[in-house]
Amino acid sequence: MAAVPVAGPAVIDARVVETITRHLESLRGTVEGGELYGLISRVLRKHRRLGNITGECLSELHGQLEAYANDPVTLPGMRIRARLLQQHISPYLPDFDDPSPSPAYASERLPEPPGGFEDAPIIEEVTLGLPAATPPAAEAPNEAPLEGVIERPSEQSEQSTAERTEKYQALLRSEKDAWQAIYGTVKDYHKLKQAWMKSLDELARQRDALEDKLLKTSEHLSVLEAERDKLRTDLEKTRTEAAKRPRLLPTPRASRANGRTGALPRREAFVREVETEIKRIKRSGSSLALGLIAIEGLERVAEEHGAEASEAVLRCYAVEILSNFRAYDRVALYDRDLYAVMFPDTRKDGAQRALEKAHKRATETHVAHEGRSFPLPPFVGVLVLYAAGEDVAAFVARADDALARARESGQTGIVPA
Known part of the structure; x- marks a missing residue:
């Protein structure tokens, strides 16, 4: 695997830079990915000012991603994205132990770069900050080894290449599993959304039915009130006429006792x-x-x-x-x-x-x-x-x-x- 030499004590493989660039492109301009985008951008901008991307930069980025993924308030999808990027850069970390997350992130999230994420051209800086990969030299024709010169064994280089290939395949499988998990979550969300919309439609139908019943009941009550007023008027009229009419008491036909x-x-x-x-x-x-x-x-x-x-x-x-x-x-x-x-x-x-x-x-x-x-x-x-x-x-x-x-x-x- 070709390695890109950069200024500093470490050598960074161009593939990890492409991976970071791809993640930044996918996070740019999204609402849920804005915080993770700003975190990666700040780390890269910091080391861009000090020089080019080095192993120390990857170590700090790995620690920041670890703290971000462990934060309980972080969105689940963004945690998975942070873990994926961690797995991509883990094989390229220096041999010394990973530094712990910076105190600034552990206690409080760093402020966003002024002007928004679009104002910080991080991707261009990362791409331009790396020296162009030197094209491989044309293979020299096989020359006969000089007598008395012992060839340097290449077993260690072949073993390192095999390990890197195996790690890369593991990363691909891990990323595939993560995307499948995200797809399953989104699929479940769509199912819940459809069930919720169906419930809303049913509630809307029930509401319309209740409104119809209420309207009919109101009309019936209006009719009853009109009839009640009419009966009350007739009763008052009857009482008035009865009060005006003299009471006639007939004389008993037979005299009572005494x-x-x-x-x-x-x-x-x-x-x-x-x-x-x-x-x-x-x-x-x-x-x-x-x-x-x-x-x-x-x-x-x-x-x-x-x-x-x-x-x-x-x-x-x-x-x-x-x-x-x-x-x-x-x-x-x-x-x-x-x-x-x-x-x-x-x-x-x-x-x-x-x-x-x-x-x-x-x-x-x-x-x-x-x-x-x-x-x-x-x-x-x-x-x-x-x-x-x-x-x-x-x-x-x-x-x-x-x-x-x-x-x-x-x-x-x-x-x-």
């Missing part, structure tokens, strides 16, 4: 119930409210529509108005046109609301009598609360006095006691 009162207890029985309730609340400490209701204008109804019309008014109050109180509230016919309501275990505000509801219902009610309809006469009402220590007579008398004052005032509705 005639006009609708079978309500009278005053005496009611007072006894109040007395019993007072005894109970003295033990329990509960509250007790008593309300009195007086129908106004009952005589005028009798004058205008007859006596039976007034009886119809009393039945209407007993059946339609006073029957809407709670089941445990006690209602009684207190006098001819008076009613009494006892609210056990009820505070004043609760009893007040109950009487106001009854008054509102009475003002909205009409009575039908003998083919004619007239509004139900309103009432005036009072409400008193039981005071501790008060007997039943005083309690009832206080309610009677409050009702008398309310009727004298000429007011209707619930008058504060």
Whole structure:
């Protein structure tokens, strides 16, 4: 194998220079190979300034490549490229031990040459820095050996050539295996990419299907909202018409028990119930409210529509108005046109609301009598609360006095006691 003599203590084979040049050409201008390209360029530029490429340059380059390949953050493909270049230059290293990686690279990557990789014409410098190989001299014709001169044996040269050839073949096989590994990695990457693209297509189809369903659902919801608004409008209209329409209550065909009162207890029985309730609340400490209701204008109804019309008014109050109180509230016919309501275990505000509801219902009610309809006469009402220590007579008398004052005032509705 022909060797190219260079200035310096070592002789470099031209083949290793071609290998380094080929690697630099393949790394030039690539994003992933920029760092490795800069590393090789810096080493070559350094020794180019000192002279030509020597064995010391190859030793330093070998150490830098070793540190680069051992760096965990280096890309796997670039590690393989560094190892390949190491194997190419290993046979041409000097006999002394390989120097360890320079501290500058071990601790921190050297800065890139200014102006980018393209601005540093490393390949041209390497190529031009080597002296041109001297063409082999023409073989001299075989001359007969001189007598008495012993020829120098060439066994060592032949053995060195065989070893170099064997190492070169091993390098070729190693490079082939490395490229096959890279190709396998790229092939696996393409398979993964195809699977990923297929998954993306499937996700896109599912997204389109969901968008269609969402659009249909939105349209259906819009229809339902329109129907809901229409139903709400119809309901409000019906309620408004019902509120404006008078309530007609037909007169019962057959008189109920106790005639006009609708079978309500009278005053005496009611007072006894109040007395019993007072005894109970003295033990329990509960509250007790008593309300009195007086129908106004009952005589005028009798004058205008007859006596039976007034009886119809009393039945209407007993059946339609006073029957809407709670089941445990006690209602009684207190006098001819008076009613009494006892609210056990009820505070004043609760009893007040109950009487106001009854008054509102009475003002909205009409009575039908003998083919004619007239509004139900309103009432005036009072409400008193039981005071501790008060007997039943005083309690009832206080309610009677409050009702008398309310009727004298000429007011209707619930008058504060």
